[in-house]
Amino acid sequence: MTDEVLKKAYDPEFFRQSGHQLVDQLADWLAAVQAGEGKVLRYISPEEVYAYEQSHFSHTVGGVSPNEFFAHYLDQTICLHHPHYIGHQTGVVSPMAALAELAGALLDPGMGVYEQGNVGVVWERLLVRAVAQRMGMNAQQADGVLTSGGTLGNLTALLCARQHQLPGDAWTHGYQGRQFGFLVSEEAHYSVAKAIQAMGMGAAGIVRIPTDETGRMRSEMLKRVHAQAQKQGIEVIGVVANACTTGLGTYDPLEPIADFCEKHSLWLHVDGAHGAAVAFSDKYRSLIRGIERADSVVLDFHKMLMTPTLVTAVIFRRGETSFRTFVQKASYLWAQDEAKEWYNLAKRTWELTKQSMSVRVMALWKIFGPQLFETHVTHLYDVARQCHELLRAAPDFETALDEPQSNILCYRIKPQGVADTQLDQLNMAVRQQLVEEGDFFIVQTRAQGKLWLRSTLINPLTTPHHFAALMDRLRHIADQQRA
Ligand SMILES: Cc1ncc(COP(=O)(O)O)c(C=O)c1O
Incomplete structure (x- = not known):
C-alpha cells in the first residue's frame, strides 16, 4: 500500500495527466474571470469555511481526484484576474510566470548555494543588476539578492546598513549600551519599524520624519529631527525613504534626501517595494529621480511586475557592501566563510533554502522581453490617472489627493x-457590503484623519469603464445604507 502511494505521488504519467487537466481547468477559469464573469470573491465567514473544511479534512483519506480538488480551490479563492479586483497591491500573475513557478517548484533546487542553485543563482544577479541599471546605478558595481518579500527585504537592507555604518561590529558584539536609530518617514510601511525593532534598537530607534498632507516626507525637516535625535543620545545611522508610500501611493523627494544623507554620511535605504517598479517606465521614471544615489533599494516583483508572491529584489548600489550583512560560519556549505562569493547567495540573505524565484521573473523577461514590464507599469499608472479623473468629476466623491502619483487611489x-x-x-x-456582495473588491485605509476607500489599479484588464461601474455600485449601496 505504502509503495503504491509513493509510486503514484511520483508517477510521471499521473503528473502529465493531472497537469494537462489542471492547465485546461485554469485556462477556462482564466478566460471566464478575465471576461468579468462571476464574482471576484465568494465571501463566506472564516468560521463557516473552517467548519466545512474541518469536516472534510478529518474524513478525507485520499481519493479526491485532482480535478475535484482544484475545482474546489478555484471556487473558494478570490479572483485577482477579475477586472473588478481593484484592491490591494497584490500583483495579478502573468500565467507564464505561474508556469515558470511550476517548473521552479518541481525542480526546487534551493538557491542558497551555487552548487545547488546553478543557473537560478546566476539569473538573480543578472536581474538585480538589470533593475539597478534601470534605476540609474552602475550595473557592474551594483549587486544584491532576491528574497521572500519586501518585509524581509527591508530587514536585509537595514541589517546591512547597520553593519556598514556602526563603529565596531554589532553582529558580534551587540550595541554595548549605545542607542542607534534610523530617520524614518511617518508614512513608512510598518515592516520598516518591525525591522528596526527586530534589530534591537527599540522604539527609540525609529525616529519619525513628518510628512505633508500627501504623505510625502518633508525633507526640509531632516536637519532639525536629526539634530534633536542626536541631542537625545540617539546615534542616527541612516534614512528610510518611500517610493512610494503604501497608503496614498506618493513618492518621497529622493534628491534632497540623498543630499542630506551624503552630507551627514548616513545610509540611504529606499523602500520601493511597490513603486520602484517605475524604473521600467520611461514615462514615469522621473518619480524616482535620486534613487540611483540610494545605498540600498527594495523592489517587489510580486506587486507590479506580475510574478507570483514572493519575489523581492534587494539592490545595493555598491555590491561589496552586501557581503557585510551576515557573518556566519557554515563549513558544510562553503569552504571559506570570509570569501565574497556572489554565487553563494545564503551569505547575503536571511534565508538559506530559498525558493527558485528568479525563474519566475526570467521567464517573463526572456519570453516577452523587458518591454512587458515597461508597458504594464505605464499602463497601470495611465489608467489610475483616468480613473482619478472620473472621481474628481463626480460631485458625490472626494479624493485624498488632487492628483495621484502612482496607481493607488484613495477616495x-x-x-x-x-x-x-x-x-x-x-x-x-x-x-463591507460591497466586499460581502463579492462583485468588486476594494480595501480601505486611514489618512489625513479620515477613512478612505482604497484601490490599486493593478490588473491590466481593469479599465475606467469598470471603475465607473464600481462608483455606481458604491452610490447604490450608500443609498441602501441610508434608507
Ligand atoms: C512600501 C511597502 N514596503 C514593504 C511592504 C511589505 O512587502 P511584502 O508584503 O512583500 O513583505 C509593502 C507591502 O505592501 C509596502 O507597500
Missing part, C-alpha cells in the same frame, strides 16, 4: 446631505 463617497462626521462610518459600511 470616498460623499453623498449630498450626509454630515462630514458620518462619512467614515458610511464608507466603512459601504465597503
Whole structure:
C-alpha cells in the first residue's frame, strides 16, 4: 500500500495527466474571470469555511481526484484576474510566470548555494543588476539578492546598513549600551519599524520624519529631527525613504534626501517595494529621480511586475557592501566563510533554502522581453490617472489627493446631505457590503484623519469603464445604507 502511494505521488504519467487537466481547468477559469464573469470573491465567514473544511479534512483519506480538488480551490479563492479586483497591491500573475513557478517548484533546487542553485543563482544577479541599471546605478558595481518579500527585504537592507555604518561590529558584539536609530518617514510601511525593532534598537530607534498632507516626507525637516535625535543620545545611522508610500501611493523627494544623507554620511535605504517598479517606465521614471544615489533599494516583483508572491529584489548600489550583512560560519556549505562569493547567495540573505524565484521573473523577461514590464507599469499608472479623473468629476466623491502619483487611489463617497462626521462610518459600511456582495473588491485605509476607500489599479484588464461601474455600485449601496 505504502509503495503504491509513493509510486503514484511520483508517477510521471499521473503528473502529465493531472497537469494537462489542471492547465485546461485554469485556462477556462482564466478566460471566464478575465471576461468579468462571476464574482471576484465568494465571501463566506472564516468560521463557516473552517467548519466545512474541518469536516472534510478529518474524513478525507485520499481519493479526491485532482480535478475535484482544484475545482474546489478555484471556487473558494478570490479572483485577482477579475477586472473588478481593484484592491490591494497584490500583483495579478502573468500565467507564464505561474508556469515558470511550476517548473521552479518541481525542480526546487534551493538557491542558497551555487552548487545547488546553478543557473537560478546566476539569473538573480543578472536581474538585480538589470533593475539597478534601470534605476540609474552602475550595473557592474551594483549587486544584491532576491528574497521572500519586501518585509524581509527591508530587514536585509537595514541589517546591512547597520553593519556598514556602526563603529565596531554589532553582529558580534551587540550595541554595548549605545542607542542607534534610523530617520524614518511617518508614512513608512510598518515592516520598516518591525525591522528596526527586530534589530534591537527599540522604539527609540525609529525616529519619525513628518510628512505633508500627501504623505510625502518633508525633507526640509531632516536637519532639525536629526539634530534633536542626536541631542537625545540617539546615534542616527541612516534614512528610510518611500517610493512610494503604501497608503496614498506618493513618492518621497529622493534628491534632497540623498543630499542630506551624503552630507551627514548616513545610509540611504529606499523602500520601493511597490513603486520602484517605475524604473521600467520611461514615462514615469522621473518619480524616482535620486534613487540611483540610494545605498540600498527594495523592489517587489510580486506587486507590479506580475510574478507570483514572493519575489523581492534587494539592490545595493555598491555590491561589496552586501557581503557585510551576515557573518556566519557554515563549513558544510562553503569552504571559506570570509570569501565574497556572489554565487553563494545564503551569505547575503536571511534565508538559506530559498525558493527558485528568479525563474519566475526570467521567464517573463526572456519570453516577452523587458518591454512587458515597461508597458504594464505605464499602463497601470495611465489608467489610475483616468480613473482619478472620473472621481474628481463626480460631485458625490472626494479624493485624498488632487492628483495621484502612482496607481493607488484613495477616495470616498460623499453623498449630498450626509454630515462630514458620518462619512467614515458610511464608507466603512459601504465597503463591507460591497466586499460581502463579492462583485468588486476594494480595501480601505486611514489618512489625513479620515477613512478612505482604497484601490490599486493593478490588473491590466481593469479599465475606467469598470471603475465607473464600481462608483455606481458604491452610490447604490450608500443609498441602501441610508434608507
Ligand atoms: C512600501 C511597502 N514596503 C514593504 C511592504 C511589505 O512587502 P511584502 O508584503 O512583500 O513583505 C509593502 C507591502 O505592501 C509596502 O507597500
